[in-house]
Amino acid sequence: MAEITFEDIVKPENLVYKKTDLMTDKALSYCPGCGHGTAHRIVMEIIEELGLEEKTIGVAPVGCSVLAYEFMNIDMTQAAHGRAPAVATGIKRVYPDKIVFTYQGDGDLAAIGTAETIHACNRGEKIVIIFVNNGIYGMTGGQMAPTTLPGMKSSTSPFGRDVESMGNPLKMTELVAQLPGTYFVTRQAVHTPAAVRRAKKSIRKAFENQVNKKPGISFVEIVSNCNSGWKMTPTDSNKWMEDNMFPFYPLGDIKVDGQLVK
Amino acid sequence: MGELKLMKGNEALAEAAIRAGADAYFGYPITPQSEVIEYLMAEKPYDRTGMVVLQAESEIAAINMVYGAAGAGKRVLTSSSSPGVSLKQEGISYIAGSELPCVYANVVRGGPGLGTIQPSQADYFQSTKGGGHGDYKQIVLAPASVQEMSDFVKLGFDLAFQYRIPVLILSDGVIGQMMEKVELFDQIPRLTDEEVAEKYPWATTGKKKGTERRIITSLDLDSNKMEEHNLHLQRKYKTIVENEVRYELIDCDDAEYIIVAYGSSARISQKAVQMARKKGIKVGLFRLITLFPFPAKQMQELCKKGVKGWLAVEMSAGQMVEDVMLSVKGCAKVEHFGRFGGIVHTPEEVLRALEEKIIGD
Ligand SMILES: Cc1ncc(C[n+]2csc(CCOP(=O)(O)OP(=O)(O)O)c2C)c(N)n1
Ligand code: SF4
Numbered sequence: 001m002a003e004i005t006f007e008d009i010v011k012p013e014n015l016v017y018k019k020t021d022l023m024t025d026k027a028l029s030y031c032p033g034c035g036h037g038t039a040h041r042i043v044m045e046i047i048e049e050l051g052l053e054e055k056t057i058g059v060a061p062v063g064c065s066v067l068a069y070e071f072m073n074i075d076m077t078q079a080a081h082g083r084a085p086a087v088a089t090g091i092k093r094v095y096p097d098k099i100v101f102t103y104q105g106d107g108d109l110a111a112i113g114t115a116e117t118i119h120a121c122n123r124g125e126k127i128v129i130i131f132v133n134n135g136i137y138g139m140t141g142g143q144m145a146p147t148t149l150p151g152m153k154s155s156t157s158p159f160g161r162d163v164e165s166m167g168n169p170l171k172m173t174e175l176v177a178q179l180p181g182t183y184f185v186t187r188q189a190v191h192t193p194a195a196v197r198r199a200k201k202s203i204r205k206a207f208e209n210q211v212n213k214k215p216g217i218s219f220v221e222i223v224s225n226c227n228s229g230w231k232m233t234p235t236d237s238n239k240w241m242e243d244n245m246f247p248f249y250p251l252g253d254i255k256v257d258g259q260l261v262k
Numbered sequence: 263m264g265e266l267k268l269m270k271g272n273e274a275l276a277e278a279a280i281r282a283g284a285d286a287y288f289g290y291p292i293t294p295q296s297e298v299i300e301y302l303m304a305e306k307p308y309d310r311t312g313m314v315v316l317q318a319e320s321e322i323a324a325i326n327m328v329y330g331a332a333g334a335g336k337r338v339l340t341s342s343s344s345p346g347v348s349l350k351q352e353g354i355s356y357i358a359g360s361e362l363p364c365v366y367a368n369v370v371r372g373g374p375g376l377g378t379i380q381p382s383q384a385d386y387f388q389s390t391k392g393g394g395h396g397d398y399k400q401i402v403l404a405p406a407s408v409q410e411m412s413d414f415v416k417l418g419f420d421l422a423f424q425y426r427i428p429v430l431i432l433s434d435g436v437i438g439q440m441m442e443k444v445e446l447f448d449q450i451p452r453l454t455d456e457e458v459a460e461k462y463p464w465a466t467t468g469k470k471k472g473t474e475r476r477i478i479t480s481l482d483l484d485s486n487k488m489e490e491h492n493l494h495l496q497r498k499y500k501t502i503v504e505n506e507v508r509y510e511l512i513d514c515d516d517a518e519y520i521i522v523a524y525g526s527s528a529r530i531s532q533k534a535v536q537m538a539r540k541k542g543i544k545v546g547l548f549r550l551i552t553l554f555p556f557p558a559k560q561m562q563e564l565c566k567k568g569v570k571g572w573l574a575v576e577m578s579a580g581q582m583v584e585d586v587m588l589s590v591k592g593c594a595k596v597e598h599f600g601r602f603g604g605i606v607h608t609p610e611e612v613l614r615a616l617e618e619k620i621i622g623d
């Protein structure tokens with residue numbers, strides 16, 4: 001029997017998966033098991049699949065994903081903590097024909113950047129917001145976020161979040177869905193292949209909305225894990241996320257084509 | 263000769279922004295500079311040149327909109343007054359750190375805190391010594407007339423893009439609110455997107471296939487690289503100090519005493535100089551146009567000519583006076599005079615201060 005060589009296998013017809021060219025070859029700096037890497041990849045795959053590479057500008061503010069520009073192989077702007085929607089507004093207003101998106105954490109979008117988020121949504125800026133909600137401040141070492149669940153422990157709520165004194169978790173996605181300036185609002189996850197497929201579909205829709213100049217923001221929340229901040233193994237963190245985060249932050253579309261989903 | 267108009271300082275600045283070919287203005291109202299955004303909204307610059315005007319939800323948002331658009335190579339500006347400019351400082355530090363060009367104006371009012379809506383020059387330290395965090399500088403232009411409120415917008419954009427640096431037009435409530443004749447410069451066409459992409463290869467205009475991506479950032483987790491970046495910034499600031507000092511000398515040739523002032527204090531001091539000259543006092547006015555870079559060398563040269571005393575006149579408790587002291591290096595006496603908290607000094611008060619603090623003893 002003839003020996004099978006490397007060249008026999010590496011042929012276009014045998015290709016089942018190829019990393020998108022819009023992710024650099026740099027090793028991700030995220031903790032093993034973290035959802036950020038998958039979220040990055042599917043955003044970049046959509047930009048590639050829609051052929052938007054040459055006209056897309058991404059904005060990543062402070063948070064674990066502040067280094068997104070190391071991995072996303074497109075033009076990128078790093079933004080101050082919370083200010084990505086304003087930075088993106090500035091870019092989109094002077095380049096209405098380019099594609100602009102932000103990639104923000106929950107501390108960024110729902111605490112320090114609440115005003116920028118709500119007002120960009122309310123103005124109906126024609127951008128995409130990718131909102132990675134892991135219920136914690138990952139980058140700074142696991143402090144409480146506005147999205148931290150009641151009773152959930154963090155380094156600044158070491159005995160669990162006490163809603164009496166620390167406030168209730170904020171559902172920013174439901175909140176912005178109420179604004180006339182949002183056109184598409186959805187909540188997704190990326191912890192299983194099926195979830196990734198659904199999330200990717202939503203992200204595609206979000207970018208298509210912008211390409212088609214639909215009136216308003218497309219807002220995609222991704223409920224994700226922070227295994228380091230939650231002090232769990234990656235698999236445990238995904239299980240905990242399903243059991244605790246999803247009941248509070250239910251997945252699915254909240255607003256489609258400018259209409260709230262009943 | 264350009265078009266002549268009678269305008270408020272704030273309106274002249276706004277009109278100049280349109281004529282300078284600005285692509286966008288982002289701002290938030292605050293007295294005494296709200297006329298800037300009001301004028302722009304009423305003028306419909308989008309119809310005139312395609313310039314975008316947006317009222318932001320805060321000064322923080324406005325400066326970050328500037329940051330985003332500047333990073334994409336566009337000519338953008340914002341304006342505010344003291345409390346609002348304090349809010350912008352993080353963004354300005356980012357703009358300086360990422361080496362982006364922008365113009366912004368501070369029509370200064372009295373502080374601290376909410377202070378007063380009356381004119382002041384008490385933001386000198388904030389403007390020239392950083393304001394935001396980190397080792398950075400910005401070019402600071404100090405207009406003393408409505409004419410300069412207009413001219414410095416154009417000059418500001420030229421300098422901002424030449425050095426990729428924020429340029430601050432440091433005005434005050436007097437210059438912003440007063441009406442004067444102004445000769446407006448002719449419309450400069452806005453650059454097209456293609457021209458921007460060609461002229462500013464560093465700008466995030468969308469990565470062309472097969473080219474390197476552009477990254478706008480002020481972050482480097484490697485301290486050695488960060489130190490290198492800082493050294494690069496410092497070299498740039500040195501070039502600016504060597505090449506961009508701007509000032510005006512009035513009656514300084516034979517002067518035994520010199521008043522140093524900028525903005526509305528310079529106008530008041532010029533009157534005081536005239537009054538002093540009538541009394542036979544040999545005094546001149548050193549009007550600062552750039553506060554950074556500061557004309558230290560030029561002051562030292564005057565020292566060599568035998569100036570016996572310097573009076574720093576500013577509407578503050580004494581801020582610019584420190585730079586005068588550092589510049590003249592003890593060659594002669596340096597004193598400060600100024601009313602503050604929203605009070606504008608009179609020429610008579612300036613003359614009296616000269617006689618009492620400098621000549622008197
Ligand atoms: C003005 C300012 N305040 C605070 C910080 C510190 N900081 C950096 S990231 C961060 C929280 C990030 O959390 P999140 O947005 O949820 O992103 P994650 O790291 O969890 O993905 C904080 C508090 C900062 N960089 N700037
Ligand atoms: S700290 Fe959390 S959010 Fe950050 S990379 Fe690690 S797991 Fe991901």
Ligand SMILES: [Mg+2]
Pocket residue numbers: 105106107132133134135136137138145
């Ligand atoms: Mg987080």
